[in-house]
Amino acid sequence: MNPAAPTAYERFQPWRRSFEVGFWVAQYLVSAIGNSITVGMDVRRLHLQFAAWQPAVWEASSSVVALALVPAVVWFTRRWPLHLDNWRRMLPLHLFGSLVWSALHVAGMVAIRKAIYAGQGLHYDFSPWWWEFGYEYLKDVRSYAGIVLAIEGYRLLLRRLQGEASLLGVPDEGPPMEAVERPERFLVRKLGREFLVAANDVEWLQAAGNYVNLRVRGHDYPLRSTIAGIEGKLDPARFVRIHRSYIVNLDQVASIEPLDTGDARVHLKDGTSLPGSRTYRGGLRERIGEGA
Incomplete structure (x- = not known):
C-alpha cells in the first residue's frame, strides 16, 4: 500500500462524526414524518376524533426521545458488544437493555405529550399504564434490536475498512510456523486481503x-x-x-x-x-x- 495515498478509511475520518450524527437524525426525522402522515390518514379514514396536530405530537415525541437514547445504546454496545461468537451469552443482557431502553423511551415521550396536551388545555391519558407499556415494549424491542444491529454492522464495516488483526492460530495440519503463545507476527485482514505484521x-x-x-x-x-x-x-x-x-x-x-x-x-x-x-x-x- 502506498503510505502517501490516504485509504478510504482515512478519507472518511474527517466526516465520520457528521455522518454518524446525521444518519440518526435523518433516520428519526424521516420516521417521524412518515409515521405522522400514515397515522393521520388512519385517523381520517376511521373518522376518529383527533385533531390533525395530535398524530404529529405522538410520532415526534417518540422519535425525539429515541434519538436522545441512541448515545446510551452506543455506549452499552461498546461495553457489551453483540457478535456472532457471543450472542448466546449477551442476549439476556441485551434483552434487559431493551427493557430499560423501552422504559426510558415511554417515560420520555409520555412526559412530552402530557406537557404539549396541557399547553392545549387537554389531558393526555396513558392508562392502564401496564397495558400501554406492554404494547409499547412490543414495538420498542424491535426498535432496540434494529439500533443494535445497525451499530454493530457499522462497526464491522469500519473494522473491515481499517483492517482487523488476529493472532496466527494453529494450522489444520502440521506444526505451527511459530509459537502460538508468543507470536512473532499478527495476521491482518483488510478488504479481503491478508498480510502479516511483525x-x-x-x-x-x-x-x-x-x-x-x-x-x-x-x-x-x-x-x-x-x-x-x-x-x-x-x-x-x-x-x-x-x-x-x-x-x-x-x-x-x-x-x-x-x-x-x-x-x-x-x-x-x-x-x-x-x-x-x-x-x-x-x-x-x-x-x-x-x-x-
Whole structure:
C-alpha cells in the first residue's frame, strides 16, 4: 500500500462524526414524518376524533426521545458488544437493555405529550399504564434490536475498512510456523486481503472495549482481545505496560515526562504522547534503564 495515498478509511475520518450524527437524525426525522402522515390518514379514514396536530405530537415525541437514547445504546454496545461468537451469552443482557431502553423511551415521550396536551388545555391519558407499556415494549424491542444491529454492522464495516488483526492460530495440519503463545507476527485482514505484521513493528497498543488497537506505522488494527490477554503474549523484553489501557514498544520511547500528579507522559520518537500511570511508571523507568 502506498503510505502517501490516504485509504478510504482515512478519507472518511474527517466526516465520520457528521455522518454518524446525521444518519440518526435523518433516520428519526424521516420516521417521524412518515409515521405522522400514515397515522393521520388512519385517523381520517376511521373518522376518529383527533385533531390533525395530535398524530404529529405522538410520532415526534417518540422519535425525539429515541434519538436522545441512541448515545446510551452506543455506549452499552461498546461495553457489551453483540457478535456472532457471543450472542448466546449477551442476549439476556441485551434483552434487559431493551427493557430499560423501552422504559426510558415511554417515560420520555409520555412526559412530552402530557406537557404539549396541557399547553392545549387537554389531558393526555396513558392508562392502564401496564397495558400501554406492554404494547409499547412490543414495538420498542424491535426498535432496540434494529439500533443494535445497525451499530454493530457499522462497526464491522469500519473494522473491515481499517483492517482487523488476529493472532496466527494453529494450522489444520502440521506444526505451527511459530509459537502460538508468543507470536512473532499478527495476521491482518483488510478488504479481503491478508498480510502479516511483525510483532516488533507494533509501536503501541491501546485497549478499546473488547478490542486492543495495534498501532503500526500510523495505522490502527483492532485485535479481539483484552489488554491483559495480549500483554502476556508479547515479548517482555520489548513491550512494557505503561497504563491500564496502554502498552508501548520500548524501541519507540524517546523520553518520559514526570507529572506533578505522580503519573507521567511518555513521548515516542514519532511525536506521539501516551499517558503513563504511576502504577507502571517505576517499571517503565527500570526497563529503559536496563536497555540503556
